Structure formats: C-alpha cells, structure tokens
Amino acid sequence: MMRVGASLAGRPWWRSRLRRQEVLVAYLFVLPWIIGFLVFTAGPILVSFILSFTHYKIITPATAVGLDNYTAMIRDRNFWQSLRVTTYYTFGSVPLNVALGYLLALMLNQKIKGLSFWRTTFFMPSIVPILAVSYLFAWIFNPNIGLVNGLLRQVGIHGPQWFSSREWVIPTFIIMSLWGVGGGMVLYLAALQGVPTALYDAAKADGANAWRRFYHVTLPMTSPVIFFNFLMGLIGSFQVFASAFFVTSGGPANASLFYVLYLFRNGWEYFRMGYASALAWVLFLIIMGATLVTFKLSGRLVYYETSEN
Amino acid sequence: MSARLVDSSAWRQRSLIMRAVVRILVVYLPIAALALLFTLPLIWLVSSSLKPETQVFEFPPRFIPRQIRWDNYPDVFTLFPFVTSARNTLAVVFGVMAGRLLTASMAAYAFARLRFPGRNALFVVVLGTLMIPYHVTLIPQYLLFRDLGWLNTFKPLIVPYWFGGGAFFIFLLRQFFQTIPTEYDDAARIDGCGFVGIYRRIILPMSLPALGTTAIFTFMWEWNDVLAPLIYLNTPDKRTLAVAFQEWQRIPHGSDAISHPWNQIMAVAFLVCLPPLFVFFFAQRYFIQGVVISGVKG
Known part of the structure; x- marks a missing residue:
C-alpha cells in the first residue's frame, strides 16, 4: 500500500512548510487552553497560596500574617x-x-x-x-x-x-x-x-x-x-x-x-x-x-x- | 429433535417450570424490589406535587393522591420566578456549552492529531489539572472577576469555559478523535485540505457522538451548578434556578414551619427535574455511552 507519508518524504521543502503549518495550527488550537490554564488555574492556585498567608477582608487590603x-x-x-x-x-x-x-x-x-x-x-x-x-x-x-x-x-x-x-x-x-x-x-x-x-x-x-x-x-x-x-x-x-x-x-x-x-x-x-x-x-x-x-x-x-x- | 420429544415427559416439564419459578424468585424479584425502592422517591415527588395542601401531611402516607390538584403548577409559576431563573440557567448552560464545544475540541484535535514540540508535556498538564479541586482557584477567580466588574453578570460563569472548556472534555474528545482512522486526514490533505480544514470537515462531523456527550454532560452539570451561581449572582433578575429556589425556600432547620407548603416545593422540584429528564430520555444512548467512554476507557 502506498503511504501518503512516504510520498511526502520525497519533497522536503513542501514537507517542511507543511510541518511549520502543522505546528502553527497546533499552537493556535491549544492556545485558548494555555491561556485558560494560566489565567484561571495556575495563576489562581499561586494567588490563593499567597493569600493563605494573609488576612484579607475584601474591603481592606490584604496584610501578610505569616503562618x-x-x-x-x-x-x-x-x-x-x-x-x-x-x-x-x-x-x-x-x-x-x-x-x-x-x-x-x-x-x-x-x-x-x-x-x-x-x-x-x-x-x-x-x-x-x-x-x-x-x-x-x-x-x-x-x-x-x-x-x-x-x-x-x-x-x-x-x-x-x-x-x-x-x-x-x-x-x-x-x-x-x-x-x-x-x-x-x-x-x-x-x-x-x-x-x-x-x-x-x-x-x-x-x-x-x-x-x-x-x-x-x-x-x-x-x-x-x-x-x-x-x-x-x-x-x-x-x-x-x-x-x-x-x-x-x-x-x-x-x-x-x-x-x-x-x-x-x-x-x-x-x-x-x-x-x-x-x-x-x-x-x-x-x-x-x-x-x-x-x-x-x-x-x-x-x-x-x-x-x- | 426426536430425542427431545421423547424426553419431554410431564415430570421434566414440571422441573422446567420449577426452575423458571426459582429463577424469577432469585433473579427478578430482588431486581424488581430494588427498582421499586429506587423509583419510590420519584413517585413520592410527583405525587406530593399534585396533592392539595391539606392532604400532604396525611397519615398513613398515600402514593396516589385522593384528589389531584393540578393547580399547584400554575400556582408555583406565579409564586416562584421560574421563567426568569430558568432563562438565566439556560443562558449559562448554553454559554458554557458553546465555548466548551469549540475550544475543547480544538485543543483535543491538536493533542490527538497534530505533532508539535511540547505536546506530551502539555497533555500531562491537562491531565494533572483533573485532580485540582475547583475550590483552590475559587477565591482568586472571584477577586479577578470582581476587579473586572463582572460580579452579578453571567460572564464569570461562562468565560472560563471559552478557554479550553475543562481538562475532562479535552481528554474525552481526544480519546474519541484518536479512534478516527488517519486515512481520512490523508485523503483530505491530498484533496488540498489544510489542518484547519481537516478539523472542520473531517474530525468534527465524524465526532458527533462525542460532541453530543460533551453537550449533554455540560447541560446536566451546569443545570446542577450551585456554588458558582451562588457566589457570582446576587439580584433576582440574574439568579439561576438553584440560587433562586434556595432563596425562595429555605428550610428552617429542625422545624416544620416552612414558608411554602411541601406540595409547592415538590412542584418546583419536579419542574427543575424536567429538562434533565427530557434530555436524558431523548439522548439516552449518547448519555450512557458518554458515561461509559469517560469512565471505562479513562
């Protein structure tokens, strides 16, 4: 069976443009998740870790209180x-x-x-x-x-x-x-x-x-x-x-x-x-x-x- | 054939009947008894919602009301802001659903089909976030949305799901996408289809069952959500069903003195059950399939 991948391998320039495209599309498609992960998950986890060492009553600014x-x-x-x-x-x-x-x-x-x-x-x-x-x-x-x-x-x-x-x-x-x-x-x-x-x-x-x-x-x-x-x-x-x-x-x-x-x-x-x-x-x-x-x-x-x- | 005819004496027939009876007693009776036990609460819910107030407290309890009072339903529609809060709930449900279907399927496509540096590492992170309880991110998210001026809007409930739609669904869709033969992609590529085209013209149309499962799960979960609407929505015109209902009917602890009679509470409870039950009966196959895909192959 003739594999498409094999025929592509014969044309390096085309293939590499294709690869660039693939990588570009992949990052674009994963980007929303990456942003969401940073803004709504990773960031908040860090912030809540920091907040856990403070007194914070919402109306007044947070003050550090250690443990x-x-x-x-x-x-x-x-x-x-x-x-x-x-x-x-x-x-x-x-x-x-x-x-x-x-x-x-x-x-x-x-x-x-x-x-x-x-x-x-x-x-x-x-x-x-x-x-x-x-x-x-x-x-x-x-x-x-x-x-x-x-x-x-x-x-x-x-x-x-x-x-x-x-x-x-x-x-x-x-x-x-x-x-x-x-x-x-x-x-x-x-x-x-x-x-x-x-x-x-x-x-x-x-x-x-x-x-x-x-x-x-x-x-x-x-x-x-x-x-x-x-x-x-x-x-x-x-x-x-x-x-x-x-x-x-x-x-x-x-x-x-x-x-x-x-x-x-x-x-x-x-x-x-x-x-x-x-x-x-x-x-x-x-x-x-x-x-x-x-x-x-x-x-x-x-x-x-x-x-x- | 002839051997069986010879064998089928009256005695043998009787033993066959005995075996059938034993099978009914041992296999079907326990199942039926349990099934009845599981159904009773629902029957009680419906039956209470159709009773006149005076018959709700009747002793001994009656499963079939002596007198059916349909008016409980029109009554609760005027007493409880059902239409407004159902509309709000649906706005959140469909807002989340649209964002999740789009962005989770995009991420899943990249993880299932495209080769790019860091793919495996990123996917491990996706799986890792499955373990993180929502509550750890809750307070900073709340502060963020407060600073953006989004409190008492639907945005805090919807916008986060436009960024990947949640690890669980990325995982679910990726699993499904991987079962689609790559020959389709190759054929499309020969026809001049790009990577976005393959996603749009091949992967999405062939993944309707998995997308359906995603939509149904989203419907059930968001319809059920309590904590986030409770935190973010304050005014009656914005409240979702869960919050509006809780506000309408608090059960004062340890007393029977309630602000609304139980027949009305049960009528609202039944109305709240209807959309999920409706979705379930229409999409039962996808539903159970989805539970199974996410659980067994997870």
Missing part, C-alpha cells in the same frame, strides 16, 4: 469538626456506593430480560438535579411528617430524627448519596459486559466454580473501573457542598458542617478570604494525599492488561 491562618486552623474547632464530618461521610458513602453499584451491575449482568428498562430505572435517580434531590430527601426524611417515618410508624417503629439529629444526619446524607448509585452501576455494567467470554470458558474448563470464576476472572478484569470509580467518589465526596447547603446548612449544631460549606462560609459569609484560601489549600493537599495513597494501596489490587486493547 497565622494555619496555626489558627489547628485551634479552630469548626475546622476539625468539618474535617471529621467530611471524613466520616467519605468513609461511609464511597465504599457503600462502590459496593452497591457493583452489586446492582452484577445483578443486571445475569442475561436478564428487559436489561435497558432496569438499567434506566436504576440510572434515572442519578440525573435528578441535586437541588431536587436535596429537597425531596429533606421531605421524605422529615422526622414528623416525612414518608419514611410515616411508613415506619405504620409498622410500629418510632423512626429517628434523620437530618435533625446529630447522630443521624451524616448517615442520612449517606443514604441520600446511595440514591445516585446508578451512575457508577452503568460503568460497572459496561465493564462486566466487556470481560471476554473466552476467559470464562477457560476457567470453566479448568473446573472453576461460579465463585472462583467471579474472584479470579470477573473481579480482576473489572478492577480498573472499580478503582476509577472509587477514586472519583473519594475526590467528589471531599467536595460535597450543595446538598449540605440546601438540606441542613451545616446543622444541627455543626453536625453536618461539610468542609467546603465551612470554606464557603469563611469566604462569602465572614469575608475571611485569607483563611478561606488556607482552607482551600489544605483541601487541595488532602485530595492530593488521598489520591496518592489510593494509588499506592491499589497497586497490587488493580489488574491492568498490558497488551493493547
């Missing part, structure tokens, strides 16, 4: 509370979301009839806007007049106070997050369907039972997707804001003071931009740290095919 914001953070009970709340939520919701999503995908992967109907049913809640989800769940879990406690009362159980209880508020947020499990499920399902049947045939021929086929074929082959979802869930759950803002606005008694909610309050309610910048940087470091740890821990748990797909 004050960071030492204040160590003494700030609300900072620790927000960290505790967010960590608790993360450790509850991320594993549960991954496990339930994967379980649902396994259930739908059994050669069942009406797959697309079931898939749509489970997936749909995950596209309901967070605004609607928040108010809907606030209503469903209303301690006195909500649906859940109404149903529990019918079977003689006095339900908890849910979002109004300091002990229950985070578990209730976790339950609420599980309603959106369909997004992950769709991914797992696609991954499950992508496992080559030849592998199962080979395992069967070797006398592997259903559990061993799952453990030695299905799980390793889908582990990259599980890992991806776990990581995305982790990063996302550290940044929960809207649902807490809508449902509880951090209450009761700061029991659902999520980290980003606290950051938002410092920035736009107390106008402590310097302190808020320090909080943002700490969040940045936490997310980076969590990502690195997850990568490290997953090294042996995640199986990547080395051959090209």
